[in-house]
Amino acid sequence: xxxxxxxxxxxxxxxxxxxxxxxxxxxxxxxxxxxxxxxxxxxxxxxxxxxxxxxxxxxxxxxxxxxxxxxxxxxxxxxxxxxxxxxxxxxxxxx
Amino acid sequence: xxxxxxxxxxxxxxxxxxxxxxxxxxxxxxxxxxxxxxxxxxxxxxxxxxxxxxxxxxxxxxxxxxxxxxxxxxxxxxxxxxxxxxxxxxxxxxxxxxxxxxxxxxxxxxxxxxxxxxxxxxxxxxxxxxxxxxxxxxxxxxxxxxxxxxxxxxxxxxxxxxxxxxxxxxxxxxxxxxxxxxxxxxxxxxxxxxxxxxxxxxxxxxxxxxxxxxxxxxxxxxxxxxxxxxxxxxxxxxxxxxxxxxxxxxxxxxxxxxxxxxxxxxxxxxxxxxxxxxxxxxxxxxxxxxxxxxxxxxxxxxxxxxxxxxxxxxxxxxxxxxxxxxxxxxxxxxxxxxxxxxxxxxxxxxxxxxxxxxxxxxxxxxxxxxxxxxxxxxxxxxxxxxxxxxxxxxxxxxxxxxxxxxxxxxxxxxxxxxxxxxxxxxxx
Numbered sequence: 001x002x003x004x005x006x007x008x009x010x011x012x013x014x015x016x017x018x019x020x021x022x023x024x025x026x027x028x029x030x031x032x033x034x035x036x037x038x039x040x041x042x043x044x045x046x047x048x049x050x051x052x053x054x055x056x057x058x059x060x061x062x063x064x065x066x067x068x069x070x071x072x073x074x075x076x077x078x079x080x081x082x083x084x085x086x087x088x089x090x091x092x093x094x095x
Numbered sequence: 096x097x098x099x100x101x102x103x104x105x106x107x108x109x110x111x112x113x114x115x116x117x118x119x120x121x122x123x124x125x126x127x128x129x130x131x132x133x134x135x136x137x138x139x140x141x142x143x144x145x146x147x148x149x150x151x152x153x154x155x156x157x158x159x160x161x162x163x164x165x166x167x168x169x170x171x172x173x174x175x176x177x178x179x180x181x182x183x184x185x186x187x188x189x190x191x192x193x194x195x196x197x198x199x200x201x202x203x204x205x206x207x208x209x210x211x212x213x214x215x216x217x218x219x220x221x222x223x224x225x226x227x228x229x230x231x232x233x234x235x236x237x238x239x240x241x242x243x244x245x246x247x248x249x250x251x252x253x254x255x256x257x258x259x260x261x262x263x264x265x266x267x268x269x270x271x272x273x274x275x276x277x278x279x280x281x282x283x284x285x286x287x288x289x290x291x292x293x294x295x296x297x298x299x300x301x302x303x304x305x306x307x308x309x310x311x312x313x314x315x316x317x318x319x320x321x322x323x324x325x326x327x328x329x330x331x332x333x334x335x336x337x338x339x340x341x342x343x344x345x346x347x348x349x350x351x352x353x354x355x356x357x358x359x360x361x362x363x364x365x366x367x368x369x370x371x372x373x374x375x376x377x378x379x380x381x382x383x384x385x386x387x388x389x390x391x392x393x394x395x396x397x398x399x400x401x402x403x404x405x406x407x408x409x410x411x412x413x414x415x416x417x418x419x420x421x422x423x424x425x426x427x428x429x430x431x432x433x434x435x436x437x438x439x440x441x442x443x444x445x446x447x448x449x450x451x452x453x454x455x456x457x458x459x460x461x462x463x464x465x466x467x468x469x470x471x472x473x474x475x476x477x478x479x480x481x482x483x484x485x486x487x488x489x490x491x492x493x494x495x496x497x498x499x500x501x502x503x504x505x506x507x508x509x510x511x512x513x514x515x516x517x518x519x520x521x522x523x
Contacts, residue, residue: 015518017502054510064511093512 020091023081033069033081033090044074054082062086068093131246131267131288133357134234134253135274136217137281138261141230142172142206146199148260157196159189162203171201183309202417204410214360216256223359233271235357250286269293270353276304293351298324305345311338315345323349366399367458368392375414375451379444382411382455386439389457390432398462403428405461405491407439413450421446424492428463428484435459461491486521496520 024037035042050070057064065085072078080093142160147153159180162171168186177196180189206229214232217224223235234253243249250265257263262283268274269289276297277287290296300323302315320326327349334342368389376382393399405428409421423442429435489497500518507515
C-alpha cells in the first residue's frame with residue numbers, strides 16, 4: 001500500500017474544479033435516492049436514469065469508492081449525485 | 096549540565112554576550128548547528144512605540160491604537176500592559192476588556208515611513224529583506240555568517256540596524272514562522288535560535304501566535320484547540336474543510352513546515368511632490384487646486400517623463416490629527432497630468448475632509464514605460480502584452496495579485512470528475 005503522504009495533489013498552485021458539494025438525500029429500501037435537499041427545501045426524484053460505481057486509488061490509504069446516480073428531479077432538472085461508500089455521505093457532483 | 100542539554104535540544108535562549116561562552120562550554124556532541132536561513136526582526140507594539148516617542152506622556156498608560164475601515168473600528172495595536180486586546184478585535188469588545196485605555200487613531204502613513212527607514216537600515220546588512228507588515232521583517236541570512244565572522248556578530252549587526260527605542264527582538268530559524276515564534280519569545284535586545292526539532296519547539300505555544308486573522312484564532316479556540324500541538328495532531332483534511340487554504344497553512348505552521356520563500360522588497364521608483372498651504376484648508380477646492388499643481392510638477396520630473404503612472408497617493412497632515420491618505424489607482428495608466436487629475440478629482444471631490452489640512456503630498460507610483468498603444472503585425476503577441484498590462488494594473492489597484500485563473504486539464508482521463516480540470520493562476 002502506498003503511504004498517504006498527507007499532501008493534496010497540487011495544493012496551493014492548483015484549485016480543483018467541480019468539487020463535490022455535500023447534499024442531503026433520502027433513500028428507499030434498495031438504497032436508491034428518492035429525495036434531494038439543499039438545507040432549505042427538498043425535491044422529489046422522479047427517475048434514476050443511470051447508476052455506476054467508481055473504485056479508484058485502492059492502493060492508497062484513503063481509496064475512492066463512490067456510487068453515482070444520474071437523477072431527473074420532479075421539475076425536470078438532471079442531477080448527478082454520488083454516495084461516498086467510505087464515509088456514507090452524499091454529494092452533488094458537477095462536471 | 097542539565098542546562099546545556101536543554102539548550103542544545105530545544106531552544107537556545109542566548110544573549111549576544113552569553114552565546115560564545117555557552118558554545119565553548121558545550122560538549123562537542125551537543126554543538127548542533129541547525130540550518131538557519133532566516134532571521135526574524137520583531138518590533139513588538141511598533142505602532143504604540145511610534146506614538147510614545149511622539150507623545151512621551153503616554154508611556155506607562157494603557158493605550159489602544161485603533162484603525163477604522165468603513166464603519167468598523169478595530170484594534171490595530173496596544174501598549175504592552177494591555178494583554179487581552181489582540182489586533183483585529185472590534186473596539187466594543189476591546190473597550191469592555193480595557194475601559195480605561197487611551198484611544199488613539201492609527202497614523203499609518205507615519206508608521207510606514209518609519210518602518211521603511213528601519214528596513215532600509217536592515218538592507219545595508221543583508222540584501223534580502225522582506226517586510227511582513229509593520230513591526231516585523233525577515234532577513235535572509237544565508238552566507239552572511241562568514242561575512243560577519245559568526246552568528247553572534249551577524250545577529251548583533253541586525254539588532255544594531257534598529258534604533259534602540261523600538262526594542263527589537265531577534266531570532267534565527269530554518270523558516271519564517273519558527274523564526275517569528277522564537278523572536279516573539281525573545282526579550283528586547285535578545286537573540287534566540289530555533290532548535291533542529293522545530294515541531295517540538297513549537298508544540299507548547301498558544302494558537303494566538305499563528306499569523307492568521309483574529310477571527311480564525313477565535314474559531315480555533317471555540318473548537319477547543321488552544322496550542323499548536325493540538326492543531327498539529329489533527330489531520331490536515333478537517334482543517335482545510337473548516338478554514339479553506341488558511342487551514343492547510345496553519346496546519347503546516349503547527350507542524351514546523353514553512354515553505355513560504357522570503358520575498359525581498361523590490362526597489363520601486365516613486366515620485367513625490369509636496370506643498371504647504373499658506374493657511375489650513377477645510378474645503379476640497381484648494382485641495383484640488385493643489386493636486387493639479389503637484390501633478391504638473393510630478394509629470395515634469397525626469398523620472399516620469401515619457402512614462403505612465405498606475406497609482407497616485409495623496410497624503411495630507413491634518414491639524415492636530417493623524418495623516419489623511421487617499422490612494423487612487425487609475426483604471427488605465429495615466430501618462431499625463433490631465434488624465435491623472437480627472438481620475439483623482441472624481442475619486443476625492445465628494446469626500447469630506449477629516450479636518451483642516453496643513454500640507455499635502457502627492458506620490459506617483461507603479462511607473463511604466465508604455466505611453467502609447469503600438470499596433471503589431473502579430474496580434475497574438477499584442478493581445479498577451481495587453482493582458483499582461485491589464486493584470487499589472489489590477490495588481491496596482493487591488494494591492495495584491497489579482498485572483499484571475501484559467502481552466503487547465505490536469506487529468507482529463509480521470510474517472511473522478513474533480514480531478515479532470517483545475518484552476519491555475521493566470522500568467523499571460
